[in-house]
Amino acid sequence: MNLNGEQILEFIPEPALVINDAGIVVAANEFFLSQYGVKRRLFLNTKLPIEELICFENIDDVHLEDEAFKETTFTVFPSAITGSCLLGRRKIDDQYLLVLKDNSVEVQLHDKYQKQLDELAEYSKGLEEKVKIRTRELSESNQYISGMLDSLNQAILVLNAEGMCLPHHTTNCASIFKTPPNGKSFWDIIEYPEDEQPFLRRWISHLIKEKINFDDIADLGPKIVIKNGTHIELKYFPLRSEKLKAEGVVVVARDITRIVELEEDLHTTEEFEKVLTKVATNLFIYRSAIEEQERSLKKLLAETVVDENKFKKILHRLKGSYSLFSMHALEKMTHQVEDLEHCEMPTWKSAFIILSEETKALHAKLANSLSLPPTISHIWVDQQKIKTIAKKVPRPYSDELLAIATMALTDYINSFSVFVDELCTQLNKKNHSFVVQGPDLPADYQVIRSLQPILTLYLRNVVDHGFWNEEEKNNSISIIFNRVNKRLNISITDTGRGLRPKTEQTSNLISGRGLGMQIIKEQLKDINGFHEQTFTDNGCVLSMEMDWPEEEN
Amino acid sequence: MGKLEYKTETKGDETVFHLSGKIDEDFRRKDIELNDLKKITFNFRDLTMINSCGIREWIDFLKAIPTDVKIQYEECTPIIVTQMNIISGFLRPNIKVVSFYAPYFDPSDETETLHLIHAKDITAVLPPVVKNAAGEQLDFDAHPEKYFHFLKIQESV
Numbered sequence: 038m039n040l041n042g043e044q045i046l047e048f049i050p051e052p053a054l055v056i057n058d059a060g061i062v063v064a065a066n067e068f069f070l071s072q073y074g075v076k077r078r079l080f081l082n083t084k085l086p087i088e089e090l091i092c093f094e095n096i097d098d099v100h101l102e103d104e105a106f107k108e109t110t111f112t113v114f115p116s117a118i119t120g121s122c123l124l125g126r127r128k129i130d131d132q133y134l135l136v137l138k139d140n141s142v143e144v145q146l147h148d149k150y151q152k153q154l155d156e157l158a159e160y161s162k163g164l165e166e167k168v169k170i171r172t173r174e175l176s177e178s179n180q181y182i183s184g185m186l187d188s189l190n191q192a193i194l195v196l197n198a199e200g201m202c203l204p205h206h207t208t209n210c211a212s213i214f215k216t217p218p219n220g221k222s223f224w225d226i227i228e229y230p231e232d233e234q235p236f237l238r239r240w241i242s243h244l245i246k247e248k249i250n251f252d253d254i255a256d257l258g259p260k261i262v263i264k265n266g267t268h269i270e271l272k273y274f275p276l277r278s279e280k281l282k283a284e285g286v287v288v289v290a291r292d293i294t295r296i297v298e299l300e301e302d303l304h305t306t307e308e309f310e311k312v313l314t315k316v317a318t319n320l321f322i323y324r325s326a327i328e329e330q331e332r333s334l335k336k337l338l339a340e341t342v343v344d345e346n347k348f349k350k351i352l353h354r355l356k357g358s359y360s361l362f363s364m365h366a367l368e369k370m371t372h373q374v375e376d377l378e379h380c381e382m383p384t385w386k387s388a389f390i391i392l393s394e395e396t397k398a399l400h401a402k403l404a405n406s407l408s409l410p411p412t413i414s415h416i417w418v419d420q421q422k423i424k425t426i427a428k429k430v431p432r433p434y435s436d437e438l439l440a441i442a443t444m445a446l447t448d449y450i451n452s453f454s455v456f457v458d459e460l461c462t463q464l465n466k467k468n469h470s471f472v473v474q475g476p477d478l479p480a481d482y483q484v485i486r487s488l489q490p491i492l493t494l495y496l497r498n499v500v501d502h503g504f505w506n507e508e509e510k511n512n513s514i515s516i517i518f519n520r521v522n523k524r525l526n527i528s529i530t531d532t533g534r535g536l537r538p539k540t541e542q543t544s545n546l547i548s549g550r551g552l553g554m555q556i557i558k559e560q561l562k563d564i565n566g567f568h569e570q571t572f573t574d575n576g577c578v579l580s581m582e583m584d585w586p587e588e589e590n
Numbered sequence: 591m592g593k594l595e596y597k598t599e600t601k602g603d604e605t606v607f608h609l610s611g612k613i614d615e616d617f618r619r620k621d622i623e624l625n626d627l628k629k630i631t632f633n634f635r636d637l638t639m640i641n642s643c644g645i646r647e648w649i650d651f652l653k654a655i656p657t658d659v660k661i662q663y664e665e666c667t668p669i670i671v672t673q674m675n676i677i678s679g680f681l682r683p684n685i686k687v688v689s690f691y692a693p694y695f696d697p698s699d700e701t702e703t704l705h706l707i708h709a710k711d712i713t714a715v716l717p718p719v720v721k722n723a724a725g726e727q728l729d730f731d732a733h734p735e736k737y738f739h740f741l742k743i744q745e746s747v
Contacts, residue, residue, distance in 0.1 A: 067675075067733065067736045068676065070732075071668065071669075071671075071672035071675075072672070074668075076693075076695070076702070076731055076732075077732075077733065078695065078729075078731070141641075142614075142615075142641045142642050142643060145641075146615060146643070149615075
């Protein structure tokens with residue numbers, strides 16, 4: 038085979054050159070010359086040592102035959118081109134063929150790629166660090182938020198459209214609802230009555246649909262539930278997406294048991310203070326009332342045989358007495374006892390005992406608060422004794438003493454205006470006037486004892502059944518009394534709708550059982566009195582006549 | 591000089607793209623906007639480098655140009671001439687080389703210079719005669735047959 042060496046050299050698809058044993062460049066292919074800007078004339082007519090043409094940094098001796106291509110950097114001197122190549126060396130006869138497989142671009146790309154990878158790694162590292170920091174911050178924030186929410190003493194949970202509790206809720210849920218809410222329905226959590234659960238389902242679904250304003254619908258939901266004696270207040274808020282669409286319902290629950298208890302305590306205290314104020318400003322009447330109550334309770338406790346009609350009359354009178362001093366708890370209790378029917382004596386007895394004990398307890402509490410002496414008789418001024426003393430001293434001292442000992446009958450009857458006003462407030466009615474007219478008579482103890490239950494029961498009836506509800510109608514009471522010889526006449530006129538016996542009446546706490554007038558009749562009978570009731574289109578008139586106690590000389 | 595840049599110049603219905611910088615791995619076809627032009631000229635005078643990655647991209651770029659678009663190469667530097675001589679695809683049927691630089695050597699002062707040659711002036715693969723200021727003829731500083739080989743390729747594609 039006779040091949041032209043120069044043609045073979047040209048065919049090599051890499052820069053190639055040939056040197057002789059002495060290291061003189063003999064030939065180079067066009068690829069080499071054009072790639073590295075070398076002129077053929079440099080070695081064509083002159084001896085050009087390889088060291089003056091090109092320098093391989095990592096090759097000690099280009100003459101060494103090496104089977105493998107060796108990587109090296111190089112510099113071509115005439116053009117000052119530098120690069121990187123895989124240098125292959127092969128001795129053929131007495132010449133050496135050098136092939137430079139130029140990998141400058143690969144090296145550059147590799148370096149560039151490596152640099153970018155390093156940058157990417159650095160960036161990723163930075164990113165990881167940032168993610169780690171952000172995650173830690175987020176976790177801390179979550180801890181703070183959870184801590185804050187948990188310390189609010191409120192249970193917060195989120196419901197989906199099906200009313201199911203989502204996994205996100207505060208730890209207080211378990212203690213407030215007495216059950217972990219996770220995965221449970223809202224009706225199960227609050228133990229909502231089964232027959233009303235469909236309403237709750239529809240309500241939650243409407244809350245999320247928001248066809249109607251969320252707050253308006255939320256207002257229809259359960260506001261307070263009582264679970265195992267715990268009062269739980271519930272409030273609802275929308276859980277909105279970024280597009281402000283309601284996606285869930287946030288339920289905020291609060292244990293308000295203590296608040297309810299405090300409110301009850303406060304109510305009891307307020308009630309007691311009301312009674313206390315009344316007693317303190319009406320000690321005179323209080324004695325009469327307390328005697329009335331003691332007498333009634335004593336009678337009840339002495340009973341051995343069931344006589345419902347009798348019991349109810351006494352109880353009714355007792356109730357009136359309680360209401361006179363706004364003793365509402367006792368009033369209610371008496372009303373409940375009044376409602377007993379077809380009971381055996383022990384049931385009645387135990388009810389009377391409780392009533393008696395509660396009455397005694399209240400009076401003891403009142404006496405303690407007002408620093409009254411333990412026996413109620415001390416409150417009452419012994420009128421007879423003062424009258425006797427008054428006779429022994431000259432005027433005007435005698436007049437002053439008598440003034441202390443007695444209260445004017447007008448003032449006594451007038452004191453019922455407060456009672457009438459309170460009843461009106463209770464029944465959302467208005468009392469326009471309460472007028473008392475009569476001569477200057479003392480409020481005799483005997484008279485008051487009889488008058489008190491009469492006035493209490495009758496005025497309760499007037500306000501409850503006679504007085505108009507309508508604001509524009511006039512409700513007024515006028516009481517006129519007079520003493521003729523040894524008889525006392527009293528007429529009570531009201532401008533109500535008339536207390537006609539046939540008027541249909543509904544029993545309530547205040548009146549309506551039809552016992553009041555029976556009691557009045559019996560009471561009057563005890564003091565040799567009677568009554569007459571007349572009805573007009575403009576109201577009703579009760580006329581009474583009774584004995585006036587004989588005065589001692 | 592960094593990545594490839596260009597300026598355009600309109601000569602009648604012809605648009606000349608004056609390329610400068612490098613054609614390397616960062617070059618992308620979309621870097622040169624042809625906008626449905628039908629007559630294009632690429633001027634390579636200020637192109638400083640083209641590497642193997644750049645050649646590959648350039649050939650892909652040429653392939654994407656519709657064949658009815660007439661392309662001219664002008665002022666091709668020796669590096670472009672070398673690529674035209676050895677890389678298939680650098681010249682296509684719709685490409686015509688108008689002018690190129692050729693190396694000359696002045697023996698009187700041993701200087702190397704590049705001279706712009708118009709392709710039409712080449713006859714029988716003989717380099718045009720170039721003289722120095724003293725009127726002495728300069729040596730063509732390359733193998734004429736090999737250097738002008740692209741002209742043959744151009745005729746054959």
